[in-house]
Amino acid sequence: xxxxxxxxxxxxxxxxxxxxxxxxxxxxxxxxxxxxxxxxxxxxxxxxxxxxxxxxxxxxxxxxxxxxxxxxxxxxxxxxxxxxxxxxxxxxxxxxxxxxxxxxxxxxxxxxxxxxxxxxxxxxxxxxxxxxxxxxxxxxxxxxxxxxxxxxxxxxxxxxxxxxxxxxxxxxxxxxxxxxxxxxxxxxxxxxxxxxxxxxxxxxxxxxxxxxxxxxxxxxxxxxxxxxxxxxxxxxxxxxxxxxxxxxxxxxxxxxxxxxxxxxxxxxxxxxxxxxxxxxxxxxxxxxxxxxxxxxxxxxxxxxxxxxxxxxxxxxx
Amino acid sequence: xxxxxxxxxxxxxxxxxxxxxxxxxxxxxxxxxxxxxxxxxxxxxxxxxxxxxxxxxxxxxxxxxxxxxxxxxxxxxxxxxxxxxxxxxxxxxxxxxxxxxxxxxxxxxxxxxxxxxxxxxxxxxxxxxxxxxxxxxxxxxxxxxxxxxxxxxxxxxxxxxxxxxxxxxxxxxxxxxxxxxxxxxxxxxxxxxxxxxxxxxxxxxxxxxxxxxxxxxxxxxxxxxxxxxxxxxxxxxxxxxxxxxxxxxx
Ligand SMILES: Cc1cc2nc3c(=O)[nH]c(=O)nc-3n(C[C@H](O)[C@H](O)[C@H](O)COP(=O)(O)OP(=O)(O)OC[C@H]3O[C@@H](n4cnc5c(N)ncnc54)[C@H](O)[C@@H]3O)c2cc1C
Ligand SMILES: Nc1ncnc2c1ncn2[C@@H]1O[C@H](COP(=O)(O)O)[C@@H](O)[C@H]1O
Numbered sequence: 001x002x003x004x005x006x007x008x009x010x011x012x013x014x015x016x017x018x019x020x021x022x023x024x025x026x027x028x029x030x031x032x033x034x035x036x037x038x039x040x041x042x043x044x045x046x047x048x049x050x051x052x053x054x055x056x057x058x059x060x061x062x063x064x065x066x067x068x069x070x071x072x073x074x075x076x077x078x079x080x081x082x083x084x085x086x087x088x089x090x091x092x093x094x095x096x097x098x099x100x101x102x103x104x105x106x107x108x109x110x111x112x113x114x115x116x117x118x119x120x121x122x123x124x125x126x127x128x129x130x131x132x133x134x135x136x137x138x139x140x141x142x143x144x145x146x147x148x149x150x151x152x153x154x155x156x157x158x159x160x161x162x163x164x165x166x167x168x169x170x171x172x173x174x175x176x177x178x179x180x181x182x183x184x185x186x187x188x189x190x191x192x193x194x195x196x197x198x199x200x201x202x203x204x205x206x207x208x209x210x211x212x213x214x215x216x217x218x219x220x221x222x223x224x225x226x227x228x229x230x231x232x233x234x235x236x237x238x239x240x241x242x243x244x245x246x247x248x249x250x251x252x253x254x255x256x257x258x259x260x261x262x263x264x265x266x267x268x269x270x271x272x273x274x275x276x277x278x279x280x281x282x283x284x285x286x287x288x289x290x291x292x293x294x295x296x297x298x299x300x301x302x303x304x305x306x307x308x309x310x311x312x313x314x315x316x317x
Numbered sequence: 318x319x320x321x322x323x324x325x326x327x328x329x330x331x332x333x334x335x336x337x338x339x340x341x342x343x344x345x346x347x348x349x350x351x352x353x354x355x356x357x358x359x360x361x362x363x364x365x366x367x368x369x370x371x372x373x374x375x376x377x378x379x380x381x382x383x384x385x386x387x388x389x390x391x392x393x394x395x396x397x398x399x400x401x402x403x404x405x406x407x408x409x410x411x412x413x414x415x416x417x418x419x420x421x422x423x424x425x426x427x428x429x430x431x432x433x434x435x436x437x438x439x440x441x442x443x444x445x446x447x448x449x450x451x452x453x454x455x456x457x458x459x460x461x462x463x464x465x466x467x468x469x470x471x472x473x474x475x476x477x478x479x480x481x482x483x484x485x486x487x488x489x490x491x492x493x494x495x496x497x498x499x500x501x502x503x504x505x506x507x508x509x510x511x512x513x514x515x516x517x518x519x520x521x522x523x524x525x526x527x528x529x530x531x532x533x534x535x536x537x538x539x540x541x542x543x544x545x546x547x548x549x550x551x552x553x554x555x556x557x558x559x560x561x562x563x564x565x566x567x
Contacts, residue, residue, distance in 0.1 A: 011479055094478070096459070104452055109528040110412055112443055131440075136537050177485065179483065185479060197566075240476075240497045247330065254566050275566070276564040278556065289543070291543070293540070293559075294556055296546055310554065310556075
């Protein structure tokens with residue numbers, strides 16, 4: 001049985017959903033999954049990591065303040081010691097920072113943001129988008145260790161896989177870069193890449209003062225994030241972190257709602273693999289309707305308040 | 318300060334994907350090319366750093382001779398010289414192979430600060446920057462949207478899912494640039510004229526075999542045709558029904 005080492009993120013004892021999914025992707029290949037985590041609450045998070053599919057959990061102690069190069073070096077060491085044939089992390093901002101370093105230590109290439117991960121024996125195959133999803137490539141590798149990051153919202157955590165054995169290990173010190181402060185996010189605000197529902201607004205929203213309508217609809221869903229087209233990000237109406245598209249973030253939520261977004265090729269590249277797409281646009285010929293499962297033609301300012309109330313009512317039932 | 322900006326020539330974002338007949342790659346017929354979006358930020362940050370601390374900016378690209386067009390554009394904006402590590406199709410190199418070739422050149426140049434893009438918008442690896450830094454044994458901060466530098470190090474800010482991180486680092490370092498960091502300048506007429514006299518060297522890159530094996534390249538499954546539910550707020554009940562019963566997402 002192959003061993004797969006997974007870098008798992010947690011905060012205050014709460015495992016990151018994308019990390020649980022990543023463990024699930026590894027577990028689904030019948031591999032023995034060793035999850036490595038750190039930070040205050042790591043031991044409390046271990047239970048959730050085990051349930052998602054980790055057989056062993058290693059908690060790095062003394063890894064805070066966080067130094068990505070130290071943690072990456074530790075992960076590479078653990079991969080070596082366990083004889084793991086693959087290393088995975090979630091394709092979060094932290095995962096995408098750590099994984100290439102681990103890969104370099106292992107002199108292995110990296111497959112980023114994979115949407116498929118499978119094994120035959122001890123060799124692995126991945127699927128990943130090219131050109132922001134305009135094409136899909138199936139790839140394998142001759143690398144000593146297959147290193148990959150898994151796209152959030154694509155894989156499922158195992159269900160109640162078991163209780164893991166938990167060990168601790170001192171993190172190495174002497175990192176070349178150190179996180180000195182974290183300005184916590186507004187509580188409950190989800191990132192577009194992780195949210196199950198994304199409500200995005202475009203230039204059709206006319207101005208930043210109207211994005212409250214987008215936020216209200218997102219709030220009605222509970223597990224939603226707000227997104228934006230590049231046009232409104234460039235105009236300064238919305239923060240960069242919300243941009244969906246080829247030069248922004250690629251998202252794959254269960255439900256994507258595009259409001260006042262025309263559907264330019266660069267925007268579509270970033271959201272076309274969403275499971276269900278809804279478009280609201282006053283122009284019935286807008287290209288966004290070509291990818292939308294359900295379209296509503298009309299004025300967003302009239303439709304959004306009604307839709308928000310209807311979603312609240314539907315969820316309350 | 319010896320500064321390097323790593324830039325990549327990529328197909329424009331309008332490029333249509335068409336798998337080649339052998340299913341091993343993409344057919345570039347009809348594609349236009351551009352400097353990868355985030356690499357413009359890398360170049361701009363390099364130029365700003367030079368303006369503040371002195372030194373010079375070398376633009377390094379692993380790509381075809383035709384990339385001299387993009388490199389020349391960087392020189393016109395203010396970079397001092399360019400290096401093309403010749404590779405007919407840089408997108409066929411895996412990130413390890415690219416990072417190793419770039420690391421070898423950066424070492425030879427004696428640079429102490431390297432700017433890259435957050436991600437190159439062809440294969441979307443977002444890997445070369447941190448890999449490069451690891452091969453060099455340098456500090457690296459990725460996805461930086463705000464940077465304060467000193468002669469020996471600095472503090473960079475990056476936005477993660479759990480909040481904005483401030484990261485302090487020492488030089489030498491690799492910084493991967495995200496939106497918000499700066500507004501790339503346009504080349505002035507004087508810059509364009511001056512760029513003609515600036516040197517662009519073409520060299521053979523360190524040959525590092527790829528580890529990636531392409532099994533197949535396909536178009537994503539077409540989305541099944543959707544439909545217009547209706548017009549205006551009157552369509553909302555029908556939309557709710559569709560989301561609940563048909564799509565089962567509510
Ligand atoms: C190199 C490059 C990279 C790019 N990367 C990205 C990217 O990553 N992401 C991205 O999104 N774009 C990207 N773009 C930009 C892209 O080409 C489009 O310009 C952009 O997506 C348009 O944004 P929009 O749909 O909000 O605005 P518009 O195209 O102006 O569309 C506005 C829409 O709102 C509708 N509308 C107006 N009023 C109302 C109303 N009252 N109610 C309902 N609908 C209304 C209109 O009918 C129209 O369809 C990129 C472009 C380039 C050149
Ligand atoms: N062929 C290349 N030549 C020069 N720089 C590159 C090349 N490939 C990647 N880079 C740099 O690394 C960054 C990230 O690329 P990637 O990891 O491919 O997404 C890019 O934005 C460039 O700054």
